[in-house]
Amino acid sequence: MNSALRRKSRIVVLASGRGTNFQAIIDASESGRLSGEVVGLVSDNPNAAALERARCHGIPQVVVERKSYPSKREFDCGLREAVRQFSPDLVVLAGFMRLLGRDFLDEFSERVINIHPSLLPAFRGLDAQKQALEYGVRYTGCTVHFVDEGTDTGPIIGQRVVPVMPDDIEDTLAARILVEEHSLMVECINTVLAGRVRRDGRKVIMYGG
Ligand code: GAR
Numbered sequence: 001m002n003s004a005l006r007r008k009s010r011i012v013v014l015a016s017g018r019g020t021n022f023q024a025i026i027d028a029s030e031s032g033r034l035s036g037e038v039v040g041l042v043s044d045n046p047n048a049a050a051l052e053r054a055r056c057h058g059i060p061q062v063v064v065e066r067k068s069y070p071s072k073r074e075f076d077c078g079l080r081e082a083v084r085q086f087s088p089d090l091v092v093l094a095g096f097m098r099l100l101g102r103d104f105l106d107e108f109s110e111r112v113i114n115i116h117p118s119l120l121p122a123f124r125g126l127d128a129q130k131q132a133l134e135y136g137v138r139y140t141g142c143t144v145h146f147v148d149e150g151t152d153t154g155p156i157i158g159q160r161v162v163p164v165m166p167d168d169i170e171d172t173l174a175a176r177i178l179v180e181e182h183s184l185m186v187e188c189i190n191t192v193l194a195g196r197v198r199r200d201g202r203k204v205i206m207y208g209g
Contacts (some may be wrong), residue, residue, distance in 0.1 A: 003160045004140065006170070008033070008035070008036055008037045009035060009036035009037070009089040009090060009193045010036065010037065010039045010086060010087060010088050010089045010090075011025065011034075011036045011037065011039065011088060011089070011090050011091075011092055011189065012020055012027075012038075012039060012040045012041070012042060012083050012086045012088040012090075012091050012092070013025060013038060013040070013041050013042070013050075013091075013092045013093075013094050014041075014042050014044075014079075014083070014091065014093050014094070014096035015041060015043055015048060015050035015093075015094045015095050015096055016043060016044055016045045016048055016050075016095055016096050016098070017045065017048055017049065017050065017095045017097070017099040017140070018048075018049040018050065018093075018095070019048065019049055019051075019053045019094065019095065020178060020182065021094035021115055021181055021182060021185050022038075022041065022050045022053055022054075022094045022095070022164060023053050024181075024182035024183075024186060025038055025094065025185060025186065025189065026038055026053065026057050026059070028189075030057070032180060033186060033190075034186055034189060034190060035156050035189075035190050035193045035194060036089065036090065036193050037059070037188065038053025038057075038059055039059070039086045039087075039088065040059065040060050040061065040062065040083075040085075040086035040088075041053075041054040041059055041060070041061040041062075042061070042062050042063075042079065042083055042106060043061065043062075043063050043064075043096075043126055044063070044064055044065060044066055044079075044087040044096070044097075044098055044113045045063070045065075046063045046065065046207055047087045050094075050095075053062070058121045060086070062082040062085075063172060063202055064079050064082045066098070067114065073101060073103060075103075076100065076101040076102075076104045076133065077103050079100070080103055080104045080107050083104075083107075084107065088108065088111070089111065089193065090111050090112075090113065090192060090193060091103060091108050091111055091112040091113070092112075092113055092114075092185070092189065093112065093113065093114035093115070093147060094115060094119040094185065095115075096114070097126075099150075100112065100149070100150065101149060102149060105147065105148065105149065106199060110146065110199065112146065112147040113144055113145065113146055113147060113157065113188065113192060114144070114145055114146075114147045114152070114154070114191070115142060115143070115144050115184070115185050116128060116142065116143050116144075116145070116152045117140075117142050117174065117177045117178070117181060118131070118132060118140055118141065118142065118143065118152075119139070119140055119142075119159055120145060120152055120153075120156060120159075121152075121153070122135075122137070122140070123140070124151050124152040124153065125134070125151050125152065127170075128140075129170050129173045129174045130170050132164060132173065133164065133169075133170060133173060134167060137142065137164060138163065138164055139161050139162065139163055139164060140161075140162055140164055140173070140177065141159055141161045141162045141175055141177065141180065142159065142160050142177050142180050142181045142183055142184055143156055143158070143159045144156075144157045144158045144159075144185060144188035145157055146199065146204070154202045155199055155202050155203065156199075156204060157188045157191065157197060157204050158183075158184055158187060158188045158191070159184070159191065160180040160183075162176050162177050162180055163176075189198040191206065193208045194204045194208070
């Protein structure tokens with residue numbers, strides 16, 4: 001068996017905020033429900049609560065701020081260097097609120113995934129739960145997808161459906177979706193790390209398991 005098969009897969013998480021999805025990944029890893037280990041956190045926000053979560057679990061962290069770079073392209077390269085040092089098998093965007101450019105994505109080709117709180121392709125971008133409420137849908141949900149240069153446009157790996165209740169406000173709907181996000185995230189990471197997905201253009205073909 002070669003060393004790549006023997007060792008646990010290395011996961012690097014990118015997060016901008018409170019980091020509950022990040023925490024769900026850590027918890028799954030620590031309890032043996034995840035087939036990989038979180039080897040680093042990279043954030044664009046020095047005040048992200050996710051950084052404190054990393055500290056609590058002894059996970060190395062790096063902050064790469066947009067304002068430290070004169071251009072978006074240079075910021076992308078800064079992010080790429082920060083992630084590259086952890087030699088990841090998979091890069092997981094867990095509430096990372098910036099678009100990634102070609103310089104970053106080419107380096108980790110087909111190994112970057114994101115979670116979004118809607119049933120894509122509906123309600124891309126910011127405030128997806130608010131968009132769903134304003135549109136009046138009866139069901140929304142969450143999606144894990146491969147990342148491309150667009151806003152929440154990459155090929156879809158997994159989705160969960162969540163009902164919208166008549167008395168929902170943004171916070172109650174977001175909380176209901178978040179519960180599903182946490183388990184979908186873990187499930188999709190395991191599926192990708194097990195090599196049980198193949199991309200065929202926009203489609204993600206699942207097999208085995
Ligand atoms: C999550 O709801 C995630 O789906 C969303 O940000 C939140 C982060 O929460 N991501 C996006 O909207 C990306 N387009 P968390 O920091 O508690 O994981």
